[in-house]
Amino acid sequence: MSSTRFGRPQLYLSYGQDVALLNTPAKRWWTLVLALVAVLLPFTLQDDLLAVLATAFVAGIGAIGLNLVTGYAGQVSLGHAFFLGLGAYTAATLSGDPDSTRLIGFGITSFPIWLLASGLVAGLAGLIVAPLAARLRGLYLAVVTLGLVFIGEHLFKHWSDLTGGVGVGRPAAIPELFGIQFAVDGEFFTKSQKLYLLMFALLVIFGVLARNLVRSRIGRALAAVRDRDLAAEVIGVDVTRYKMIAFAVSSFYAGVAGALLYVMIGFVEPGSFNLALSVQYIAMILVGGVATISGSVLGALFITLLPRVTRELPAVLPFISSSSTSGGITVFQVETILYGLLIIGFLIFEPRGLFGIWIRIRTYWKSWPFSH
DSSP states (O other), X not given: OOGGGGTOTTOOSSHHHHTOTTOSHHHHHHHHHHHHHHHHGGGTSOHHHHHXXXXXXXXXXXXXXXXXXXXXXXXXXXXXXXXHHHHHHHHHHHHSOTTOSSSOOOOOOBHHHHHHHHHHHHHHHHHHHHHHXXXXXXXXXXXXXXXXXXXXXXXXXXXXXXXXOTTTOEEOOOOEETTEXXXXXXXXXXXXXXXXXXXXXXHHHHHHHHHHHHHSHHHHHHHHHHHOHHHHHHTTOOHHHHHHHHHHHHHHHHHHHHHHHHHHHSEEOGGXXXXXXXXXXXXXXXXXXXXXXXXXXXXXXHHHHHHHHHTTHHHHOTTEESSGGGOSEEHHHXXXXXXHHHHHHHHHHOTTHHHHHHHHHHHHHHHTTSOO
């Protein structure tokens, strides 16, 4: 029997009602409004801003993957850039020109094929690393995953048949479906509009899949491992198995994000997959909110749109330059400093990130005019 019949919409009579995807009318209406706004944005914004938003959607997929292993499973990972690189080069190789004498290519431009393959290759790599990672925790695990970044950097820089080599690179994957080419302007939609809508749809799909995963038995087991792995093992949770699942799923999401991220840029450069990229994704989940799917998306939007703001600083602050040859502090250094300050600030003052701020605002208005 529905609790709303008695005028108690927040009273749940079953566990299923409590963990439902959209368990209140307000959530359902707001989700519908946000979806409509997101779909209408391509027809109101300029192409350059749409490209930034599409990139943020892709980063959101990658941030969700990192949050699954770090936020939900409690396994600190600094190796996200490695799995992003695996996904990017798998996609670029599968869709690359098969007649090229310089680069490996198979000419598969259908994006569901190379997208799935990118996720599977990265997921398989995560599954290979997972048994070792399952034996470690805390700082030791962070150091091991950090080693993956340096291994990946060496591999990507020296395997020139795959990556094109340092300073050369290779074209990114070509997205095509049912004859529709998303990376070129069309008769009715521009390239940026098509890529925006595609990335938004994929973000919704992967976000819903991740949300359903964390609401399932697997998600509850991951939370138990995160909170206290010894206690979880005592009550019957196979800690090693669920840590492996977390790493595999997280790596799959990273591979998918890596494949899509460079579609937006159109070019893959081996030097991109470094520690700084991993730190960016750490910043996304810490700023957005650890152990929340919505927080991952909020953090990705915030961190991706941040450079858009910092690029305008030289016009306002004369001591900040847009080029390293001009002397003084550059906008790129400002961005790096801001990443660090944001991570420190949110960890100290709002550990739940932007999602936590939203929860506090929502709680205030739900209880207004009462203080508690």
